[in-house]
Amino acid sequence: MLKSQLFRLKAKALNHARIKSPWMMHFDATSCNGCGIEIIACLTPKYDIERFGIVEKGNPRHSDILLVTGAVSHKTKDRLKLIYDQMPEPKVVIVIGVCGISKGIYQGCYNIIGPIDKVIPVDIYVPGCPPRPTAIIDGIVKGLDLWKDKLKEEDKRREEYML
Numbered sequence: 001m002l003k004s005q006l007f008r009l010k011a012k013a014l015n016h017a018r019i020k021s022p023w024m025m026h027f028d029a030t031s032c033n034g035c036g037i038e039i040i041a042c043l044t045p046k047y048d049i050e051r052f053g054i055v056e057k058g059n060p061r062h063s064d065i066l067l068v069t070g071a072v073s074h075k076t077k078d079r080l081k082l083i084y085d086q087m088p089e090p091k092v093v094i095v096i097g098v099c100g101i102s103k104g105i106y107q108g109c110y111n112i113i114g115p116i117d118k119v120i121p122v123d124i125y126v127p128g129c130p131p132r133p134t135a136i137i138d139g140i141v142k143g144l145d146l147w148k149d150k151l152k153e154e155d156k157r158r159e160e161y162m163l
């Protein structure tokens with residue numbers, strides 16, 4: 001009994017810490033880098049996305065939010081799937097730019113197999129070519145709200161399971 005209570009407390013404390021500081025990873029499927037540059041702009045002091053507690057990381061195992069730019073090619077398909085599978089639950093996927101939403105300028109290219117949601121589930125779409133940093137931040141803030149809801153759901157599920 002005591003062991004399960006300790007486990008519950010530990011999980012709750014961990015989720016509380018995760019809410020305060022979500023970690024984010026960017027994966028470029030196949031793009032012209034325009035969207036990537038706008039994401040970098042979000043990290044600069046001018047747009048300062050860190051004010052939401054977000055830290056950019058290069059490791060999917062430590063990331064809660066995945067930003068994806070570009071369309072999926074034959075070469076990037078398996079990597080994208082692997083990165084998604086390595087991220088801990090709950091997670092949020094945000095697609096930045098029309099290439100990831102509907103193939104954009106890569107329509108009809110022989111090496112492109114489709115938009116991002118053909119390979120992994122997507123939660124938020126941020127349109128634009130490229131979207132402005134303010135639009136990207138808006139999408140990320142919406143993603144954060146969704147992610148917090150998912151964390152609370154997970155807490156609730158755990159409580160019910162342990163009862």
Ligand code: SF4
Pocket residue numbers: 030031032033034035036069070096097098099100104105128129130131
């Ligand atoms: S949406 Fe536009 S800026 Fe972004 S990767 Fe595609 S072509 Fe480049």
